[in-house]
Amino acid sequence: MAEIRSTLDMVLERAARMAAEAGDTQNNDEKIQEGMKTAALYMRGEDVDLVNTLNNCLEEDKSHFQKGIVRAFLRNIILPREEDDQAGSNRAMQGLLEVGQGEGDLLSLFSDMKNILDRYIEHKKQIKQQLEEQFAQQIEMMEQNMAQQTGVSMKLEPAQHPKFAEEWLKLQGQLNEQYGQALTQFKEQIEQRLGIIT
Numbered sequence: 318m319a320e321i322r323s324t325l326d327m328v329l330e331r332a333a334r335m336a337a338e339a340g341d342t343q344n345n346d347e348k349i350q351e352g353m354k355t356a357a358l359y360m361r362g363e364d365v366d367l368v369n370t371l372n373n374c375l376e377e378d379k380s381h382f383q384k385g386i387v388r389a390f391l392r393n394i395i396l397p398r399e400e401d402d403q404a405g406s407n408r409a410m411q412g413l414l415e416v417g418q419g420e421g422d423l424l425s426l427f428s429d430m431k432n433i434l435d436r437y438i439e440h441k442k443q444i445k446q447q448l449e450e451q452f453a454q455q456i457e458m459m460e461q462n463m464a465q466q467t468g469v470s471m472k473l474e475p476a477q478h479p480k481f482a483e484e485w486l487k488l489q490g491q492l493n494e495q496y497g498q499a500l501t502q503f504k505e506q507i508e509q510r511l512g513i514i515t
Contacts, residue, residue, distance in 0.1 A: 345381045348374075352385020359412050360393055360405065367415045380512075386416055387513050391504045394430070396496055400438050407431075413507060422510050430503045437496040444488050449475040 359365040367386065374382050393409035410427045417423045452475035459478070464470045475481055 344378075348378045348381035349385035349388070352382040352387075353389040354385075355382075356386045356389030356393075356412060360389070360408055362408075367412060368418060371416065383416060383511070384513050387413065387508060387511055390416070391507065394500065394504065396437055396493060396500065397434060400442075403434055406434060413511070417511055420510060423507065426503060426506055426510065430500065433496060433499050433503070437492070440496075441489070441492060444492060445485065448481065448485055448488065451475075452478045452481050 355365060355367070355370060359367060371379060371383060371386075390409040390412045394406045397403050397406070410430070414420075414423055414427065456473045456475050456478055460471055460473055476485075
């Protein structure tokens with residue numbers, strides 16, 4: 318009977334430890350979510366003092382809260398769709414600088430990251446222009462054929478060629494993968510500089 322009781326006691330103790338650990342994990346997840354919400358407010362342009370908010374966190378919650386903020390900001394640093402589509406990335410970088418309290422290494426990383434984003438836009442424009450030039454001759458032949466068949470001359474754009482969209486999507490995918498990998502490497506370096514362990 319003593320063996321059974323001691324086994325039962327061990328099981329109950331283990332269950333109590335597991336419940337306590339689950340509670341800690343839930344609290345950590347809540348703090349990460351709070352950090353992400355704070356970053357979202359900042360991204361929307363609301364008046365958020367990130368440094369003060371972090372400093373007012375309880376010491377045991379601070380790292381999880383900061384992790385949430387950093388994760389949210391890093392998710393907002395993306396490859397731009399258009400040339401003037403970098404405001405969100407710039408705002409996120411500014412927020413990360415505040416969280417890092419102006420750490421010199423971060424400035425250098427963000428400068429390099431900004432260069433990557435700018436080069437991505439330029440590279441994307443060049444590739445699209447080259448693709449349009451490749452399809453220009455084929456479009457010219459299509460215009461001539463249509464004029465002969467219908468008797469009406471039409472002016473078509475290279476993007477109207479049936480294969481253009483397919484080829485452009487393929488090239489864009491390759492470009493996004495290449496620059497996306499570079500961006501991911503910078504994001505990992507930023508997490509390391511800020512002491513974020515994912």
